[in-house]
Amino acid sequence: MKKEHTAKKPGWLFRFKSIRTSILLSFAVLVISALAIFLVFSMNFTQNAVLENSIDYTSQLVDQLNADIDSYMNYMENIAELVTSGSNVSDVLFSKNILRRESAKGRIAEQFATVLSTRSDICNIGILGDNGRYLINNEEAVYNEYANIEGMKWYQQTMAAGGTPVVSYSHVQNIVKDSYQWVVTLSMGLKNPDTGDIEGIFFIDLNYSAISDLCEQINLGNKGYLFILDSEGNIVYHPWQQLLYNGLKTERIQEVLDAEDGSFVTKEGDNSKLYTLSRSEKTGWTVAGVAYTNELMKNKEEMQLMYLVAAFVLFLAAILFAALITSGITKPVKTLRNFMKEVEQGHFDHVYIPVYGENEFASLNNSFNIMADRIQELMEANVQEQKEKRKSELQALQAQINPHFLYNTLDSIIWMAEWGKNKEVVLMTSSLAKLLRQSISNEKEIVTIEQEIDYTRSYLTIQKMRYKDQLEFEIDVDPDILKVPIVKLVVQPLAENAIYHSIKYMEEKGTIRITGEEKDGDILLNVSDDGVGMDAETLAHILEKKPDDRERKHKGVGIYNVHNRLQLYYGKEYGLSYESAKGQGTTVHIRIPNTYQEEAGHEQEEI
Secondary structure, rough: OOOEEEOOOOOHHHHOOOOHHHHHHHHHHHHHHHHHHHHHHHHHHHHHHHHHHHHHHHHHHHHHHHHHHHHHHHHHHHHHHHHHHHOOOHHHHHHOHHOOOHHHHHHHHHHHHHHHOOOOOEEEEEEOOOOOEEOOOOOOOOOOOOOOOOOOOOHHHHHHHHOOEOOOEEEEOOOOOOEEEEEEEEEEEEEOOOOEEEEEEEEEEEEHHHHHHHHOOOOOOOOOOEEEEEOOEEEEEEHHHHHHHOOOOOOHHHHHOOOOEEEOOOOOOHHHHEEEEEEEOOOOOOEEEEEHHHHOOOOHHHHHHHHHHHHHHHHHHHHHHHHHHHHHHHHHEEEEEEHHHHOOOOOOOOOOOOOOOHHHHHHHHHHHHHHHHHHHHHHHHHHHHHHHHHHHHHHHOOOOOOOHHHHHHHHHHHHHOOOOOOOHHHHHHHHHHHHHHHHHOOOOEEEEHHHHHHHHHHHHHHHHHHHOOOOOEEEEEEEHHHHOOOEOOOHHHHHHHHHOOOHHHHOOEEEEEEEEEEEEEEEEEEEEEEOOOOOOHHOHHHHHHHOOOOOOOOOOHHHHHHHHHHHHHOOOOOOOEEEEOOOOOOEEEEEEOOOHHHHHHHHHHHH
16 A cells, blocks of 8 residues: 655755756756856846946936026027016006106117017017006017916916016917917016006017927937926926927826936836936926937846856856766766666565665665565554554444344334234335345455345335334335445445434424436436535534534434545545535435446456
């Protein structure tokens, strides 16, 4: 009988046929691990170094762009200060003297014309008053009466700034009739000298191309780009501005605003990007440079290949060295393995390994020789012991007849004899004799289904006579399966359980039905009753072994015992299965293989 091992399975390195392979593989794993750590460290170090250099380079570019924008805005503010420093602007907007107002208006119009003629980057320059007076570009420019200037955010910010210059984000300017241009507006509030309140504004609309030209001068690779946000996240400049407004592209605006340091990297696979930021204290704008990491790391594949080639060469050298060392170590082990194979096949008579020297392998070989001799002796003794133990257990099971059942049956026979019921006495005595004959006979472990059914019929006949008004039984077994062999004492214990745990507790008469048939190449026997049934909790644990053997309340052969014997004999896929519901009865399915043809074949061979 093969001994069942319960020890933990060895590691995967010891599942190879050759210990030399295991040693080489162990060494290979060690070398590969070390090389992998080296490669990861080297690649990360190189990648981080390239990334840091890229951040430094891009930071210089975006800082320079921010400085250029600040310088540009300073120049525009100087123009604004120059235009608004005199009294001419106030006279145009707030003077009540018509002659003085018209005179000032002419001078301001000349200044505006001069600025526009010398600066192509300025689209519009003008002044607006809350009283409806205005001067835009020149005296010929007409204010767009449909423009909701008070509703524009740049206008609201200017009025709230109290005379401090304000720079807007990019927008479409429609303040001039029939003119719609993308601009960035620099504006400042104008005070009425009579009231001291901000009652007008001065503004310069900067051509959008002035900002885009500054941004497009900076090169961040083939796919890299720059964009500018104001302090509230509004787009001042973006190369895909129209696509963003139309929802065809997206940008990481919130991440740019939330970024605490000067850069961050997005994780988008091949489209991962490096964002480098520069914020202006003057304008409040954030300049973001976006570079694609795969362009920054365009030599990454060459570096990886170089590292891998070097690692592969080192690996081959290490494995060659290890192979030379392990060759001499594993030779004695191979000899021991060959003799172990002989032992596995049960060839103990000629198993002996010559012992040379006094090292560990010599000691191991000597121990193996002693072990092989001892195993042969133990195996022979164990086989005999197991046979005797199994036979004793079966005999004990077969002898388990409920003494109360026997006493009650004899009392019933006496009672029927006293009342002159001779036929009933003969039938019950005959059934009891059959029952005792099969229980006492211990020679065979396997009987036919026919014998098992006859045994069960005898038992149920006795019980029906005892429980005359409470028990009926039906047996309907396919005659084709009656010669099929089955483990002894299987059906009767289940019928006994049906009586004592189900039928006995019914108020009306109950019925036990036993059926049998061949199904899907197996034999299926069913023991059903229409008794009280079981709840789900009891049904879930019905086949489990009880420590105090509570399932054998009436000293019969327990359900677990029956199920366990079937599985031991036929395999785990066979045995008992239960169906039951409270108040609806119980059905036990007995599934065994159909071995009748196989047994018949063996008998013909023996003849």
